[in-house]
Amino acid sequence: MTTASPHAHGVHFGRTDVQNVGMGVGIVLIVVGILGFIPGITTQYNSLAIIGPNSTALFLGLFQVSMLLNIIQALIGVIGVVMSRNNPMGARNFLMGFGLLYIVLSVYSLIVGVGSAANFLSLNVMGAWGFMIMGVAMVGAGWLMSRHLAEDAKTR
Numbered sequence: 001m002t003t004a005s006p007h008a009h010g011v012h013f014g015r016t017d018v019q020n021v022g023m024g025v026g027i028v029l030i031v032v033g034i035l036g037f038i039p040g041i042t043t044q045y046n047s048l049a050i051i052g053p054n055s056t057a058l059f060l061g062l063f064q065v066s067m068l069l070n071i072i073q074a075l076i077g078v079i080g081v082v083m084s085r086n087n088p089m090g091a092r093n094f095l096m097g098f099g100l101l102y103i104v105l106s107v108y109s110l111i112v113g114v115g116s117a118a119n120f121l122s123l124n125v126m127g128a129w130g131f132m133i134m135g136v137a138m139v140g141a142g143w144l145m146s147r148h149l150a151e152d153a154k155t156r
Contacts (some may be wrong), residue, residue: 013017019147028077029076033074055067062127063130068122099134099137109123
């Protein structure tokens with residue numbers, strides 16, 4: 001007999017913790033992607049370009065954005081919600097896979113530089129470091145919150 005309840009490894013509201021975090025990250029990314037198109041929340045909105053470093057629009061006055069970046073953020077958010085809805089491994093894969101993507105994009109944008117034509121997402125230094133922090137947090141959450149998934153599947 002085991003004393004572990006379904007809540008022992010983070011099952012809440014019919015979803016695991018990793019699913020809840022994956023859905024939460026997805027929802028936040030959808031909201032951020034949409035807010036990037038709203039004047040006032042995005043300063044210098046009249047300079048919002050479709051792609052490239054010429055976009056000088058700043059989300060929350062800090063993070064340089066372009067239309068492409070806003071659309072990509074929202075799409076990644078939708079993917080996160082869909083992948084996290086019914087499957088803990090889907091949530092884990094979303095957090096770790098897209099977390100790694102954010103880390104790679106961060107390193108890429110820091111290497112090519114803010115003013116380079118290769119900076120197709122229009123990331124400034126603040127945005128690159130934001131992507132790095134978010135990527136590391138997503139990978140860490142995906143890993144930490146899914147350590148017991150295989151073990152829990154064996155006990156069912």
